[in-house]
Amino acid sequence: MNYLVAVLSNRFQVEAAYTALEKENLPKEQISILGQGYQSADDFGLIQPNKQAAKQSKRFFYWVIAFGFVAGYAFNLLTGIEIFSWAGSIGNHIIGGILGAVSGALGAILLGGAVGWTVDSGDALPYRNRLNAGKYLIAFKGNDAQIREATRVLRQFEPENIQSYKEPVSV
Template sequence: MGSSVVVVLAERKRLRQLQEQLAALTPPPQRLVAIGAGETDVATVAELNPALTRQLRQRRMATWLIPFGFFAGLTFTFITDLDTFAFAGPIGSHLIGGLLGLGSGWMGSFAAAASVSAEGDDRVRALRNRLEEGNWLLLVESASGVEIPWTRLQEAKPKAVVRLSES
């Protein structure tokens, strides 16, 4: 992933002009997303939606916490040799322990994802406030190693340009 910035514009006409100018560049930006009234909904843009970011983080955490929890639960029942689930027999007892560990891993993925705050939450909140004030946003993401066209962005006379990430 390269650098990404969000340009805040007061007029939709300027948004369209800047979007067309940037798309005509060689090489063009990797991603251009217009956000605002009549454009892309801010809720669908992961960079500007903390809830969506948290959900994606939870899914990534679950991919390794769930199997780890299963094997940890299975191992625990073998190590301790407790007969907590004796009604299920020797194999069933270990399997239930593994399933309980699996559930713990799944719950842990939610707790871990919710406990991490994103580094740009304040910037995202400020951008969402600008959007609610009636402005338009243009998310510009360049490819790795390609510089953001700063001169072109400043020519559009934006209200603000907010850097979200750097390559």
């Protein structure tokens, strides 16, 4: 299945677009309106950037801690820096490893969150921002021929943005 999403500036436009799609005999169960008084972004299934950022942080978190420990241990081993005189040689290497692991964890939280916010959210964030600004989205889910027909119909309403998406094939 494919998706078509159009951004319309007001409720009258989105209702007129919905009616026009119905008149073209496109299945109304495949048409969704998002905005105030209709479905929310969460109801429709637009991903939340905060959740994506948290998921990305978790992905980085586990392997970066191990890498940070090894890097901190190796750095202390190579430089011979004495962190605490009472810890001895091996103890200082382990403390260096722990500090490296903590640095890796902090980097995972910061970098993983930033990557999740900017990369994995796709177009969901701009669509959420438009909904928050009082705009409306009309989304249509269908095959290629239906998407072409819906695109032709929706262009008449001069949407701010119109974009089609192909559903990823899961293996």
